[in-house]
Amino acid sequence: MSRDQEGKTLPGRPRILIVGGVAGGASCAARARRLSEDAEIIMFERGPYVSFANCGLPYFVGDVITDERSLLVATPELFKKRFNIEVRVQQEVRTIDRENRTVELMRNETGELYRETYDALVLATGSMPIRPPIPGIDLPGVFSLRTIPDSRQMREWIVERKAKRAVVVGGGFIGLETAENLAKRGISVTIIDMLPQVMPPIDPEMAVPIHEHLRGKGVRLHLNDGAARFEKHADGGTVSVVTKSGTSYDCDMVLLAVGVRPEVKLAREADLEIGHLGGIRVSDQMRTSDKHIWAVGDAVEVRDYVTGTWSLIPLAGPANRQGRIAADVILGRDTRFRGVQGTMVCKAFDITVAATGASEKALLRHGVDGQPAQYEKIYLHPGHHVNYYPGAKPITMKLIFSAQDGRILGAQAVGEEGVEKRIDVISMVIQKGGTVFDLEEAELCYAPQFGAAKDPVNIAGMIAANALRGDAPVAHWNDVRQTPSLILDVRDPDEYSRIHLTGAINIPLHTLRDRMSELPRDGEILVYCGVGQRSYYACRALRLNGFRARNISGGMRTLETERQVEQGK
DSSP states (O other): OOBOTTOOBOOSSOEEEEEOOTTHHHHHHHHHHHHOSSOEEEEEESSSOSEEOGGGHHHHHTTSSOOGGGGEEEOHHHHHHHHOOEEEESEEEEEEETTTTEEEEEETTTOOEEEEEOSEEEEOOOEEEOOOOOTTTTSTTEEOOSSHHHHHHHHHHHHHHTOOEEEEEOOSHHHHHHHHHHHHTTOEEEEEOSSSSSSTTSOHHHHHHHHHHHHHTTOEEEOSOOEEEEEEOTTSSOEEEEETTSOEEEESEEEEOSOEEEOOHHHHHTTOOBOTTSSEEOOTTOBOSSTTEEEOGGGEEEEBTTTOOEEOOOOHHHHHHHHHHHHHHHTTOOOOOOOBOOOEEEEETTEEEEEEEOOHHHHHHHOBTTBOOOEEEEEEOOBSSOTTSTTOOBEEEEEEEETTTOBEEEEEEEESSSHHHHHHHHHHHHHTTOBHHHHHHOOOOOOTTTOOSSOHHHHHHHHHHHHHHTSSOEEOHHHHHHOOOEEEEOSOHHHHHHSOOTTOEEOOGGGGGGSGGGSOSSSEEEEEOSSSHHHHHHHHHHHHTTOEEEEETTHHHHHHHHHHHHTTO
């Protein structure tokens, strides 16, 4: 039995229709069956595949995944045999009659129209690739990558045209993953993006290591300049991508990966509420503005867990959870969606980037719960495991937290190893409303090949907690420009001689206690080193001896990334 919004039991055998499969719709269908043997569940998919791994498509293009069948998560036959769920592919839901609770469908192969009734309707219509009105966008060789047929066409084009040069327009998830896979097939790749950085969800300085790594792998980056038009050459096999600045790139194929937008045509025509971001507006129980209709996945707007603002987060994890919640509510359970943190990970060649919660730029734009965000941030550059064990790789981490109570607001990390597991830990702490003091005390796995007795997560918490307690207040390189403070470099003389901040005085850490008399006591001292560790030790010693000192977070390594952001690299 299922219940409607007023809590009344729907009589007989509840009929649940689900529009769309893949993550949200398929998850909803399977969950609904696990909650009810009585419900009649029918899932409609306008394409040929009801549940496929769209996150694996770049790797199918790159021949990492060689068998197309591997991308099929579940078939209509499996849904029927395992769950007694009817799946109808190649059938498109065209209209919704809310008053009579019916949908009109079309069988794509024949054009035949028919109707079905529902007790509960779930819209899992997903999203569609953005195709801006750029001249030449429909030329042969200009691809989007959203479905299995899309990936099949790209594979065939590469082989038939013996493609050697590709331009990827857009530096997000699909853009970076496909760039890597094209390069592994021996194709020269250029990434064009209208933004000054790749991976828009993260902050600009955290994207710098990704830029460096991509260039090191031979990928050309053309940033801060979007595509203006595509032109076909007379030879018929070559396309030119011309940017807004007038730069032209000749290539054999183009991937258009500038993002996706919610597929809301059906919902809009049914006069369901659409949010200002263009997604279907839903409650925390995934209900639309119609009490008999739910919506899940890429098509919906949901609350950001940290900022409280409406957001569009087209990720598979939230879509699956939303599908489960919709099924729960339809079948009488009082389950609610907490909101989306945007926890994400992306690997390009040998570098991994991961993030969770709010970025600094999102906090500056949206605040928290409608108020300006009172936040602090710290940077650190630990190894992914202890340095004495061979193979330690550095991780660049950024932690953002409330300056008032230490509640964690967001985290980002970039590196070759151990990146995603640190972000996963911090993501769970955010879910529980945790603070930097929780990170400080977190008990995590340790063996030399996996981490350290003080894991990077612990170290991030310790640095942030020390700042909040006043033991070692942090400063940032922007503070150097805005304050008349004395700048103290505590690195060794050879490091100082290679590169240092203009105007900084050099007193190596090991000589600091003997030379404190050289420092003024009537002003603030900002201290830095290579990555922030030695300057922390110096800051503590200075403060215990009566000086007003702050530690410049992240040291010279963070300064180098900030300089590259300023230079547009």
